[in-house]
Amino acid sequence: QVAHPRARLSAFPVLLNRARVSRSSLPTPAREAIAPAMADFEEPPEVFPLWTYGCNDHLDLDLNGLPAGFSGTGILKQDFPKVCKLLNAVPHPSFKVKLPLGPGRRSPRRNSGKGPSSLDRKASMLPTAAAVAAAAAAASSPGLTGLAKEEEAYREEVTAAMAATMSPQLAVRSVLLDRATMQIFSQLVPVCKHLKTLCFSECRLDTEMLGLLRRALSEQSSVEALQVEWNAVELPLPSTEEFDDANVEGDDSAGEASFEVRERHRYRMQSQRCLRAFRDWIAALSGGSLEAAWTALGGVPAEQLLSAGDFHELLENCLAASGPQLIEVFDVLDGPDYAAGTGRTSVAALRAALEALPELAPEAEEGDPIGCCWAEFFDGNCVLESLSLRSCAVGWPEIVPMAQALAKSPWQLRSLNVWDNRVCDRGAALLAEALGQYRGLEYLGLGRNRISDVGLAALCKPFQASNLDEAGKVVAQAKINEQEGVITAKAKAAAKAKAVPKPVGGRFKREATLFVDLLEERPPVLEGGEPTYVLRRPSQLKLLILSENPVKYVRTIETLQPFGPKGAELMLKHTPAAATLIAKRPELASKDRRPFCPGNEGWIVRVA
Numbered sequence: 001q002v003a004h005p006r007a008r009l010s011a012f013p014v015l016l017n018r019a020r021v022s023r024s025s026l027p028t029p030a031r032e033a034i035a036p037a038m039a040d041f042e043e044p045p046e047v048f049p050l051w052t053y054g055c056n057d058h059l060d061l062d063l064n065g066l067p068a069g070f071s072g073t074g075i076l077k078q079d080f081p082k083v084c085k086l087l088n089a090v091p092h093p094s095f096k097v098k099l100p101l102g103p104g105r106r107s108p109r110r111n112s113g114k115g116p117s118s119l120d121r122k123a124s125m126l127p128t129a130a131a132v133a134a135a136a137a138a139a140s141s142p143g144l145t146g147l148a149k150e151e152e153a154y155r156e157e158v159t160a161a162m163a164a165t166m167s168p169q170l171a172v173r174s175v176l177l178d179r180a181t182m183q184i185f186s187q188l189v190p191v192c193k194h195l196k197t198l199c200f201s202e203c204r205l206d207t208e209m210l211g212l213l214r215r216a217l218s219e220q221s222s223v224e225a226l227q228v229e230w231n232a233v234e235l236p237l238p239s240t241e242e243f244d245d246a247n248v249e250g251d252d253s254a255g256e257a258s259f260e261v262r263e264r265h266r267y268r269m270q271s272q273r274c275l276r277a278f279r280d281w282i283a284a285l286s287g288g289s290l291e292a293a294w295t296a297l298g299g300v301p302a303e304q305l306l307s308a309g310d311f312h313e314l315l316e317n318c319l320a321a322s323g324p325q326l327i328e329v330f331d332v333l334d335g336p337d338y339a340a341g342t343g344r345t346s347v348a349a350l351r352a353a354l355e356a357l358p359e360l361a362p363e364a365e366e367g368d369p370i371g372c373c374w375a376e377f378f379d380g381n382c383v384l385e386s387l388s389l390r391s392c393a394v395g396w397p398e399i400v401p402m403a404q405a406l407a408k409s410p411w412q413l414r415s416l417n418v419w420d421n422r423v424c425d426r427g428a429a430l431l432a433e434a435l436g437q438y439r440g441l442e443y444l445g446l447g448r449n450r451i452s453d454v455g456l457a458a459l460c461k462p463f464q465a466s467n468l469d470e471a472g473k474v475v476a477q478a479k480i481n482e483q484e485g486v487i488t489a490k491a492k493a494a495a496k497a498k499a500v501p502k503p504v505g506g507r508f509k510r511e512a513t514l515f516v517d518l519l520e521e522r523p524p525v526l527e528g529g530e531p532t533y534v535l536r537r538p539s540q541l542k543l544l545i546l547s548e549n550p551v552k553y554v555r556t557i558e559t560l561q562p563f564g565p566k567g568a569e570l571m572l573k574h575t576p577a578a579a580t581l582i583a584k585r586p587e588l589a590s591k592d593r594r595p596f597c598p599g600n601e602g603w604i605v606r607v608a
Contacts, residue, residue, distance in 0.1 A: 048081065051090045056180035059089055063183045066191075076192040077165040083184050092181040094172045097165055168196035177203055182212040189216035189223065196222065201229040207236045207373045214376045217383055225386035225415075226377070232393035233370045235270045238262050271332045272357055277395050277422065278329045279354045284424055284450065285319050293319060294351060302348035308334075311345060325393075325422070360397075371398035375405035378413065385510065388417035388445075396427035403434040411512030413438075414540075417445035428455030436462040439515060439539035448548040453556040453577075456546055460570070460603075463541055465563040468519075468533040476519050476535045483516045490514065513540065541565060547573040554580045557605060561596065564603030569595070571606045578607035 049055070066072075067086040072079040080095040182205075189195060198213075205213070205228065217223055243262050279290065286292035296318045300306075306314065308330050315321045332338070333345040333353060374394070377387055394402075406413075423431075428451045435441065444459075451459070468476055518536040525532075551557075554577050564570065572578045581596065582589045588596055589608040596605040 048084070048096075049090050051092050053176045053178060056089045056178055059087065059180055061087065061089070061180050061183050063187055066187050072188075072191060074192055074194070075165050076170065076188055076195060079188055079192070080184060083188065087180075087184070089180050089184065092175075092177065094175055094177075095181070095185065166194050168194055169199070170195055170197070171199040171201070172203055173199070173201040175203060177205065177209060179208065179212075182209045186212040186216035190218055190220040193222045197225040197227070198223055199227040199229070200231065201227070203231060205231050205233070207233060207369060210373050211376070214373075214382065217377070219381060219383060221383050223383065225388070226384050227388040227390070228392060229388070229390040230392070232391075233373065235266055235273065236369055237266050267335075268337060271335065271337055273397070274325075274328050274332050275353055276357055276360070277397070278325060279357065280396075280424065280426075281325070281422070281450065282315075282319055282321060284452075285321060290354070294347075297347050300347060302351070303346055305344040305346055307344060314347075365397060365400050366404070368397045368401055371401040374398055375401040378402065378405035378409045380410045380412075383412065383509070385412060386415040386417075386443075387413065388415075388419075389421065390417065391420040393422060394418055395422035396424055396430065399423060399427040399430045403430040406431075407434040407437040409438055409440075411440045412510050413441060414510070415443040415445075416441060417443070418449070419445050419545075420448040423449040423451060423455075425450075425452055425455035425458070427451075429458045432458040432462055435459075435539075439537075439541075440510075440512065442540050442542045443545075444541070444543070445545045446549070447545045447571075449546075451546060451549040451551070453551055453553050456549070456551050456556060457560060459544065459546070460560045460564065463537070463539055463544075463565045463568065464560065465534050465536045465565075465602075468535055470530065470533075472535075473519065473533045476517065476533070480517050480519060483514070487514045487516065515539070536565070539565065541568050543569045543571065545571040547571050547575065549575055551575040551577045553577055554584065557581060557596070560603065561598070561605055562602040566601070568603060569606060570603040573607060575607075581607050 067083060070079075070083055070086055072082065077095055077097050081091045081097075083089075084091040177200075189198075200213075210228075210233070213226075217226070240262070243265060282293045283290045286296060297314065299318065300314055308327070311330050312322070312326050315326055329350075330345060333349055334341060334343060338349060338353060339345055374389065376382070377384060406416075423446060427449075428446070431444075431446075435444075446459070515538045518538065520534045520536070522532045522534060524530055549572075551572060552575075557572065557577055561570075585596065587594055593606070593608055596607060597603070
């Protein structure tokens with residue numbers, strides 16, 4: 001039994017594990033025979049301490065490069081633990097290889113679920129020496145097909161786990177991350193060329209971590225798409241210098257501001273930010289008037305105390321407001337600045353809080369810290385072609401610096417998704433102004449926001465054709481001549497220099513396309529009248545999504561549709577206007593989902 005080939009004995013560790021006996025109890029010839037087989041399974045993997053939030057805070061890392069002595073493989077999940085070992089850091093479980101538990105490595109306390117654990121068995125039920133000998137005989141028999149299959153399945157699992165480390169997608173979901181983890185991550189991403197898509201979902205990334213993430217997306221990175229989902233960002237803690245410069249009244253502290261004082265100030269600013277956004281929202285829901293909102297809420301006594309459920313139900317029934325923002329507002333009103341944790345609030349308390357809010361200065365709007373953090377992903381050095389910020393509580397304050405950065409952005413970003421956020425008509429107008437400058441966007445997703453007919457018209461305006469008279473034609477033709485001159489000069493310079501696009505992270509960086517406006521002459525409407533002209537501004541837009549927004553009127557769609565860009569789609573599913581248009585034209589909701597595009601000109605509108 002001890003002279004059989006090693007392949008026959010490869011399943012013997014499984015039997016020993018099931019029998020819960022040690023090799024020392026076996027005869028010496030048997031121990032020598034199974035030693036090669038056991039070596040394949042008993043090489044202990046490198047064991048790190050268990051990661052917990054804050055376990056690396058004592059390191060106080062400030063990395064400006066990979067540590068000395070690091071030799072990487074270019075695979076993130078294989079290199080991350082190596083860097084952590086050099087820095088004495090605990091690796092985050094999302095960034096290391098997860099090998100399956102295989103034969104000979106299963107925990108002795110793990111129960112298969114088919115019976116009690118062997119550790120709980122009586123001594124009389126443990127395997128005897130005869131049973132051990134039978135196990136050895138079974139291991140050497142050629143009929144051990146079941147255990148051999150288990151062995152092969154384990155090897156396949158290991159192979160799959162290692163292959164998964166080479167995946168171009170990396171998704172981190174529903175876990176907290178610390179500063180040390182993001183610092184190491186930001187240094188490794190540029191050298192891991194297999195990564196194409198990063199996804200962080202419900203990870204509670206703050207402005208500092210987002211800054212480290214942006215640093216990872218340098219010109220050497222191969223990442224093309226970033227998805228940050230369900231990640232509402234709060235205001236950062238002000239530094240001592242920023243706090244002193246603010247000259248905040250009511251925060252008396254001797255000398256240097258303490259952490260508690262700065263955190264108290266941060267919480268107050270965050271609460272005011274939340275209430276300010278809510279005030280704008282309920283005013284928009286009430287036709288632009290805050291007084292109309294108080295009138296709608298007049299059915300309940302102003303001083304009546306409301307629980308969280310009553311507060312949510314009242315606003316939903318009276319103002320059609322719902323969602324997580326109501327919970328945020330209730331928490332603020334129940335916080336230390338107002339009710340101080342009584343678990344109750346009232347309409348009167350809400351009104352007093354909203355009317356007492358200080359207004360923001362124009363310079364504060366442009367320098368919004370959260371918006372500036374998101375705007376860094378639009379600058380000239382970021383290699384992203386697709387950015388998705390799903391349900392990140394992005395409203396018009398964040399849009400202000402984002403739109404300014406987008407207008408100046410180089411020709412790199414193709415797709416921008418801001419689904420399920422708090423973008424209102426004001427934010428839509430800011431984005432529209434930026435899109436008038438940046439024509440390289442192919443996809444813009446603004447579904448499930450707060451954009452009405454006014455915001456829809458503003459967003460469509462940069463792509464709409466416009467009618468011109470004779471005077472307007474002269475101005476448009478002069479601009480067209482200027483655009484053609486720029487293209488001609490660039491072509492001559494390129495031919496002379498023979499320049500090629502600079503590779504970025506193993507791929508070529510997207511080059512800007514220079515467009516020339518199109519001027520079309522239309523015959524006069526009346527005989528003997530003057531001709532009219534239509535000016536079209538080309539762009540690369542292919543799809544504009546505004547589904548699940550409060551767009552109400554069909555006439556808005558019918559007015560915008562004929563003047564849209566040729567071949568571009570406008571998606572308005574699940575809007576009040578779409579339901580009205582389907583009732584008017586039932587064929588739009590037929591099985592083949594026909595778009596609304598009369599004359600095959602303008603926007604291809606999809607409502608079903």
